[in-house]
Amino acid sequence: MTGSILFQAIVFLAGAIICVSIAKRLGLSSVLGYLLAGVMIGPFVLGYIGEDGQDILHFAEFGVVVMLFLIGLEIEPKNFWKMRKTILGMGGIQVAGTMLLSYVFFVFLGFEWKVSLVISMAVALSSTAIALQTTKEKGLMDTTFGTSSFSILLFQDIIVIFMLGAIPLLSNNKNGTVSENQTDHASLIDTLPLGLQTLAIILSVVLIIVAGKYLIVPMLRKVANTGVRELLIAAAFLIVFGISFLMEYVGLSPALGAFLGGVVLSNSEFKHELESTLEPFKNLLLGLFFMAVGASINFLVIAESPLTIGGILIAIVIIKAIVLFVTGHIFKLKLDQKILLTFSLAQIGEFAFVLLSFAFNLNILDQEQMDMMLVITALTMTLTPIIGIINERIILPKVGTKESIKRPMDHIAKSHKIILVGFGHFGNTVGRFLRSHGVEATILDQDSNRVDFLRKMGFEVYYGDATRIDLLEAAGIADAKILICAIDNPNVTKQVTKLVKSKYPHVELMIRAKNRYDAYELLNMGIENIYRESLETSLTLAKDVLSKMGFRKYTLNRQVQKFIKYDEDILRRLATEPKDDKNYIFKARQELEQQEKFLNEDFERGIVEYDKHWDSEAIRQTLMKNQD
Amino acid sequence: MKKILILFSHPKFESSRANAVLIDHIKDKEGVTFHDLYEQYPDFHIDVPAEKALLQQHDVIIWHHPLYWYSCPPLMKQWIDMVLEFNWAYGPKGKALHSKICLNVITAGGTRDLYCSDGTNSFSVNEFLRPFEQTANLCGMTFYPPFAVMGTHRLPDDSLKKHAVQYSALIDLLQQDINLGEIKGCSFLNDIPHLKTE
Numbered sequence: 010m011t012g013s014i015l016f017q018a019i020v021f022l023a024g025a026i027i028c029v030s031i032a033k034r035l036g037l038s039s040v041l042g043y044l045l046a047g048v049m050i051g052p053f054v055l056g057y058i059g060e061d062g063q064d065i066l067h068f069a070e071f072g073v074v075v076m077l078f079l080i081g082l083e084i085e086p087k088n089f090w091k092m093r094k095t096i097l098g099m100g101g102i103q104v105a106g107t108m109l110l111s112y113v114f115f116v117f118l119g120f121e122w123k124v125s126l127v128i129s130m131a132v133a134l135s136s137t138a139i140a141l142q143t144t145k146e147k148g149l150m151d152t153t154f155g156t157s158s159f160s161i162l163l164f165q166d167i168i169v170i171f172m173l174g175a176i177p178l179l180s181n182n183k184n185g186t187v188s189e190n191q192t193d194h195a196s197l198i199d200t201l202p203l204g205l206q207t208l209a210i211i212l213s214v215v216l217i218i219v220a221g222k223y224l225i226v227p228m229l230r231k232v233a234n235t236g237v238r239e240l241l242i243a244a245a246f247l248i249v250f251g252i253s254f255l256m257e258y259v260g261l262s263p264a265l266g267a268f269l270g271g272v273v274l275s276n277s278e279f280k281h282e283l284e285s286t287l288e289p290f291k292n293l294l295l296g297l298f299f300m301a302v303g304a305s306i307n308f309l310v311i312a313e314s315p316l317t318i319g320g321i322l323i324a325i326v327i328i329k330a331i332v333l334f335v336t337g338h339i340f341k342l343k344l345d346q347k348i349l350l351t352f353s354l355a356q357i358g359e360f361a362f363v364l365l366s367f368a369f370n371l372n373i374l375d376q377e378q379m380d381m382m383l384v385i386t387a388l389t390m391t392l393t394p395i396i397g398i399i400n401e402r403i404i405l406p407k408v409g410t411k412e413s414i415k416r417p418m419d420h421i422a423k424s425h426k427i428i429l430v431g432f433g434h435f436g437n438t439v440g441r442f443l444r445s446h447g448v449e450a451t452i453l454d455q456d457s458n459r460v461d462f463l464r465k466m467g468f469e470v471y472y473g474d475a476t477r478i479d480l481l482e483a484a485g486i487a488d489a490k491i492l493i494c495a496i497d498n499p500n501v502t503k504q505v506t507k508l509v510k511s512k513y514p515h516v517e518l519m520i521r522a523k524n525r526y527d528a529y530e531l532l533n534m535g536i537e538n539i540y541r542e543s544l545e546t547s548l549t550l551a552k553d554v555l556s557k558m559g560f561r562k563y564t565l566n567r568q569v570q571k572f573i574k575y576d577e578d579i580l581r582r583l584a585t586e587p588k589d590d591k592n593y594i595f596k597a598r599q600e601l602e603q604q605e606k607f608l609n610e611d612f613e614r615g616i617v618e619y620d621k622h623w624d625s626e627a628i629r630q631t632l633m634k635n636q637d
Numbered sequence: 638m639k640k641i642l643i644l645f646s647h648p649k650f651e652s653s654r655a656n657a658v659l660i661d662h663i664k665d666k667e668g669v670t671f672h673d674l675y676e677q678y679p680d681f682h683i684d685v686p687a688e689k690a691l692l693q694q695h696d697v698i699i700w701h702h703p704l705y706w707y708s709c710p711p712l713m714k715q716w717i718d719m720v721l722e723f724n725w726a727y728g729p730k731g732k733a734l735h736s737k738i739c740l741n742v743i744t745a746g747g748t749r750d751l752y753c754s755d756g757t758n759s760f761s762v763n764e765f766l767r768p769f770e771q772t773a774n775l776c777g778m779t780f781y782p783p784f785a786v787m788g789t790h791r792l793p794d795d796s797l798k799k800h801a802v803q804y805s806a807l808i809d810l811l812q813q814d815i816n817l818g819e820i821k822g823c824s825f826l827n828d829i830p831h832l833k834t835e
Binding site: 567570 | 680682718723724729730
């Protein structure tokens with residue numbers, strides 16, 4: 010029964026739904042909910058998940074890969090380049106400092122130097138999954154803290170490659186290669202000499218960059234042109250799987266490769282579409298990963314020597330915290346940011362599982378040491394969200410700089426305040442004029458050919474269907490001030506309008522309408538800013554015709570302005586009328602006749618009555634009358 | 638308490654340092670209607686009935702504008718042309734504005750001493766404002782001397798602030814009706830005793 014995949018799926022999904030919704034209701038991070046769910050369904054509480062916990066963990070690590078791909082998507086290459094100092098500096102100091110201190114600590118505890126070295130490597134790494142998920146959930150990615158922790162995590166992702174390369178050198182096997190039965194990390198790269206290894210790594214990175222530009226983007230365009238939405242989901246996964254496979258093949262971390270792939274694609278018009286497609290899968294996979302971590306906590310090991318484990322656990326967290334705090338200090342982070350950094354990265358990360366089991370397979374660690382470290386790793390990961398809560402509720406309010414957390418960092422791409430949907434002839438003019446005033450809108454368009462063309466012209470245009478709320482969310486609707494809808498198709502316009510108005514009522518809507526009938530409907534939906542596309546152009550034409558017939562241009566100009574005002578007034582009055590069809594048509598005809606009459610009158614009287622400006626006729630007549 | 642209408646005309650308000658400070662001090666005062674003409678009528682298409690109604694609701698009309706080429710910006714002239722209609726503001730039946738008070742509040746780059754027969758500008762500010770004075774007269778309004786912030790090009794921030802505080806005090810005085818005798822004698826409302834700062 011427990012072996013059936015369906016049953017396992019039910020256990021995991023139910024566990025997630027129950028625990029995460031409870032955690033959320035209590036105002037806790039979803040990560041904690043998932044971890045607790047894992048503990049609950051794991052072998053020591055309810056026992057639904059047994060030995061296979063480790064396999065699930067391995068599969069669920071794919072969530073981390075997808076997450077890094079998504080993070081890469083949000084970082085444009087030029088910003089990534091700008092971050093190089095933080096990545097190397099902060100990451101370098103953190104890893105070196107933590108390794109040194111924990112190495113000394115473990116040697117002091119009486120461990121062999123090789124064991125201490127491997128453990129200190131594992132300890133130096135933090136959990137990308139937990140730290141980034143929590144940071145994103147709190148919306149802190151754009152802060153100094155967010156970029157700092159991201160830089161450190163990225164450095165760790167890179168350095169782990171070298172650690173995996175170094176561990177075999179510590180092995181007791183004299184030849185320093187992986188023993189026959191360990192196929193986990195036997196990859197192409199191990200069989201090559203050192204020079205070629207480096208070459209293979211560089212080549213694969215170059216391959217990702219080139220493929221991103223000349224293979225992936227054209228492929229996405231073809232896929233988008235088919236108009237079949239699930240193909241795009243398939244394409245998104247194909248990209249991530251492909252990169253992961255390539256990376257594992259040459260012995261690099263798939264997460265790092267996925268990140269690189271994301272960065273390459275972050276300049277493409279498919280950025281937001283890919284984001285919104287992968288986001289839910291990423292969250293589920295990460296959830297699964299956290300649950301697997303929870304389930305893998307071996308309570309038997311803890312029960313055997315609770316004091317040792319507790320002591321080491323606390324010591325490790327303190328060592329990591331001190332190093333992080335000092336790193337933050339060297340890089341001049343503000344106090345609240347330093348504290349956030351300290352607590353959010355003080356855990357041992359998921360790479361520890363990989364490193365430790367690798368070292369175990371090479372006979373560097375014995376069973377007992379590995380079990381102990383695995384338990385400690387899982388426990389520190391569980392502790393992170395709890396420490397986070399303590400920090401957020403007790404420590405940070407005392408430091409009292411909550412607001413400065415929100416200050417955005419300029420080198421992480423931030424969402425613009427204006428979203429422009431539809432970039433045809435209409436939206437294009439709107440966008441150009443805004444841009445000429447230094448106001449850059451985030452542009453969404455459905456036509457991938459046009460998006461391609463416009464991007465060549467230097468516009469920041471994204472491909473996507475704006476009737477999907479997730480895409481609008483990826484484009485930053487939550488923070489947007491104004492949404493301009495310049496879509497040609499009135500039905501799509503209405504869908505977008507309705508969607509945004511119900512989900513994000515604070516966003517001001519400025520809507521293009523084809524004609525007066527669309528305008529009526531939009532007015533009745535409660536939209537204030539409606540722009541009929543043909544009104545002013547047709548009047549300009551009419552004005553020019555009259556000018557050619559001998560009417561004075563300035564007078565015509567004023568007449569046009571008056572006409573527009575009349576027309577707007579009538580439009581608004583009619584829009585409030587109930588939509589009884591017969592009545593509506595009758596009313597419309599009546600109003601239009603009236604409008605015609607108004608204008609007729611104006612011309613007949615030569616703009617007299619109240620518009621007798623710069624016209625001395627009335628004065629002359631009055632004066633003549635007085636003379637009589 | 639008299640109700641005050643400030644008709645503000647500035648074609649580029651966003652880059653006017655002096656007016657930013659002045660207006661910041663008065664626009665939210667109680668009993669004051671601040672009416673930004675260039676913001677309201679960017680296309681010069683003035684809504685005459687609305688403007689007439691606004692005039693009738695107020696007792697003191699202030700034309701607040703920079704002095705450009707010894708006169709007002711074009712939209713303010715357009716406003717005068719269009720709103721002050723024959724047989725409404727003037728003419729045999731034109732009594733709508735009778736007994737209201739009218740004055741200019743101006744900002745000028747040049748200092749006051751440039752505006753005299755010996756100065757570069759040859760004439761005094763009061764002389765340049767004659768057309769507005771006579772417009773007010775023809776409409777039966779009482780025309781007061783201007784409140785002028787002069788030499789704005791070189792005016793330091795603290796002096797500018799003093800002018801703004803003075804402007805605000807002037808508004809208070811106008812709301813309570815100033816003693817006419819004191820006004821007659823001076824060329825600028827800046828100089829009346831009530832508003833003298835130290």
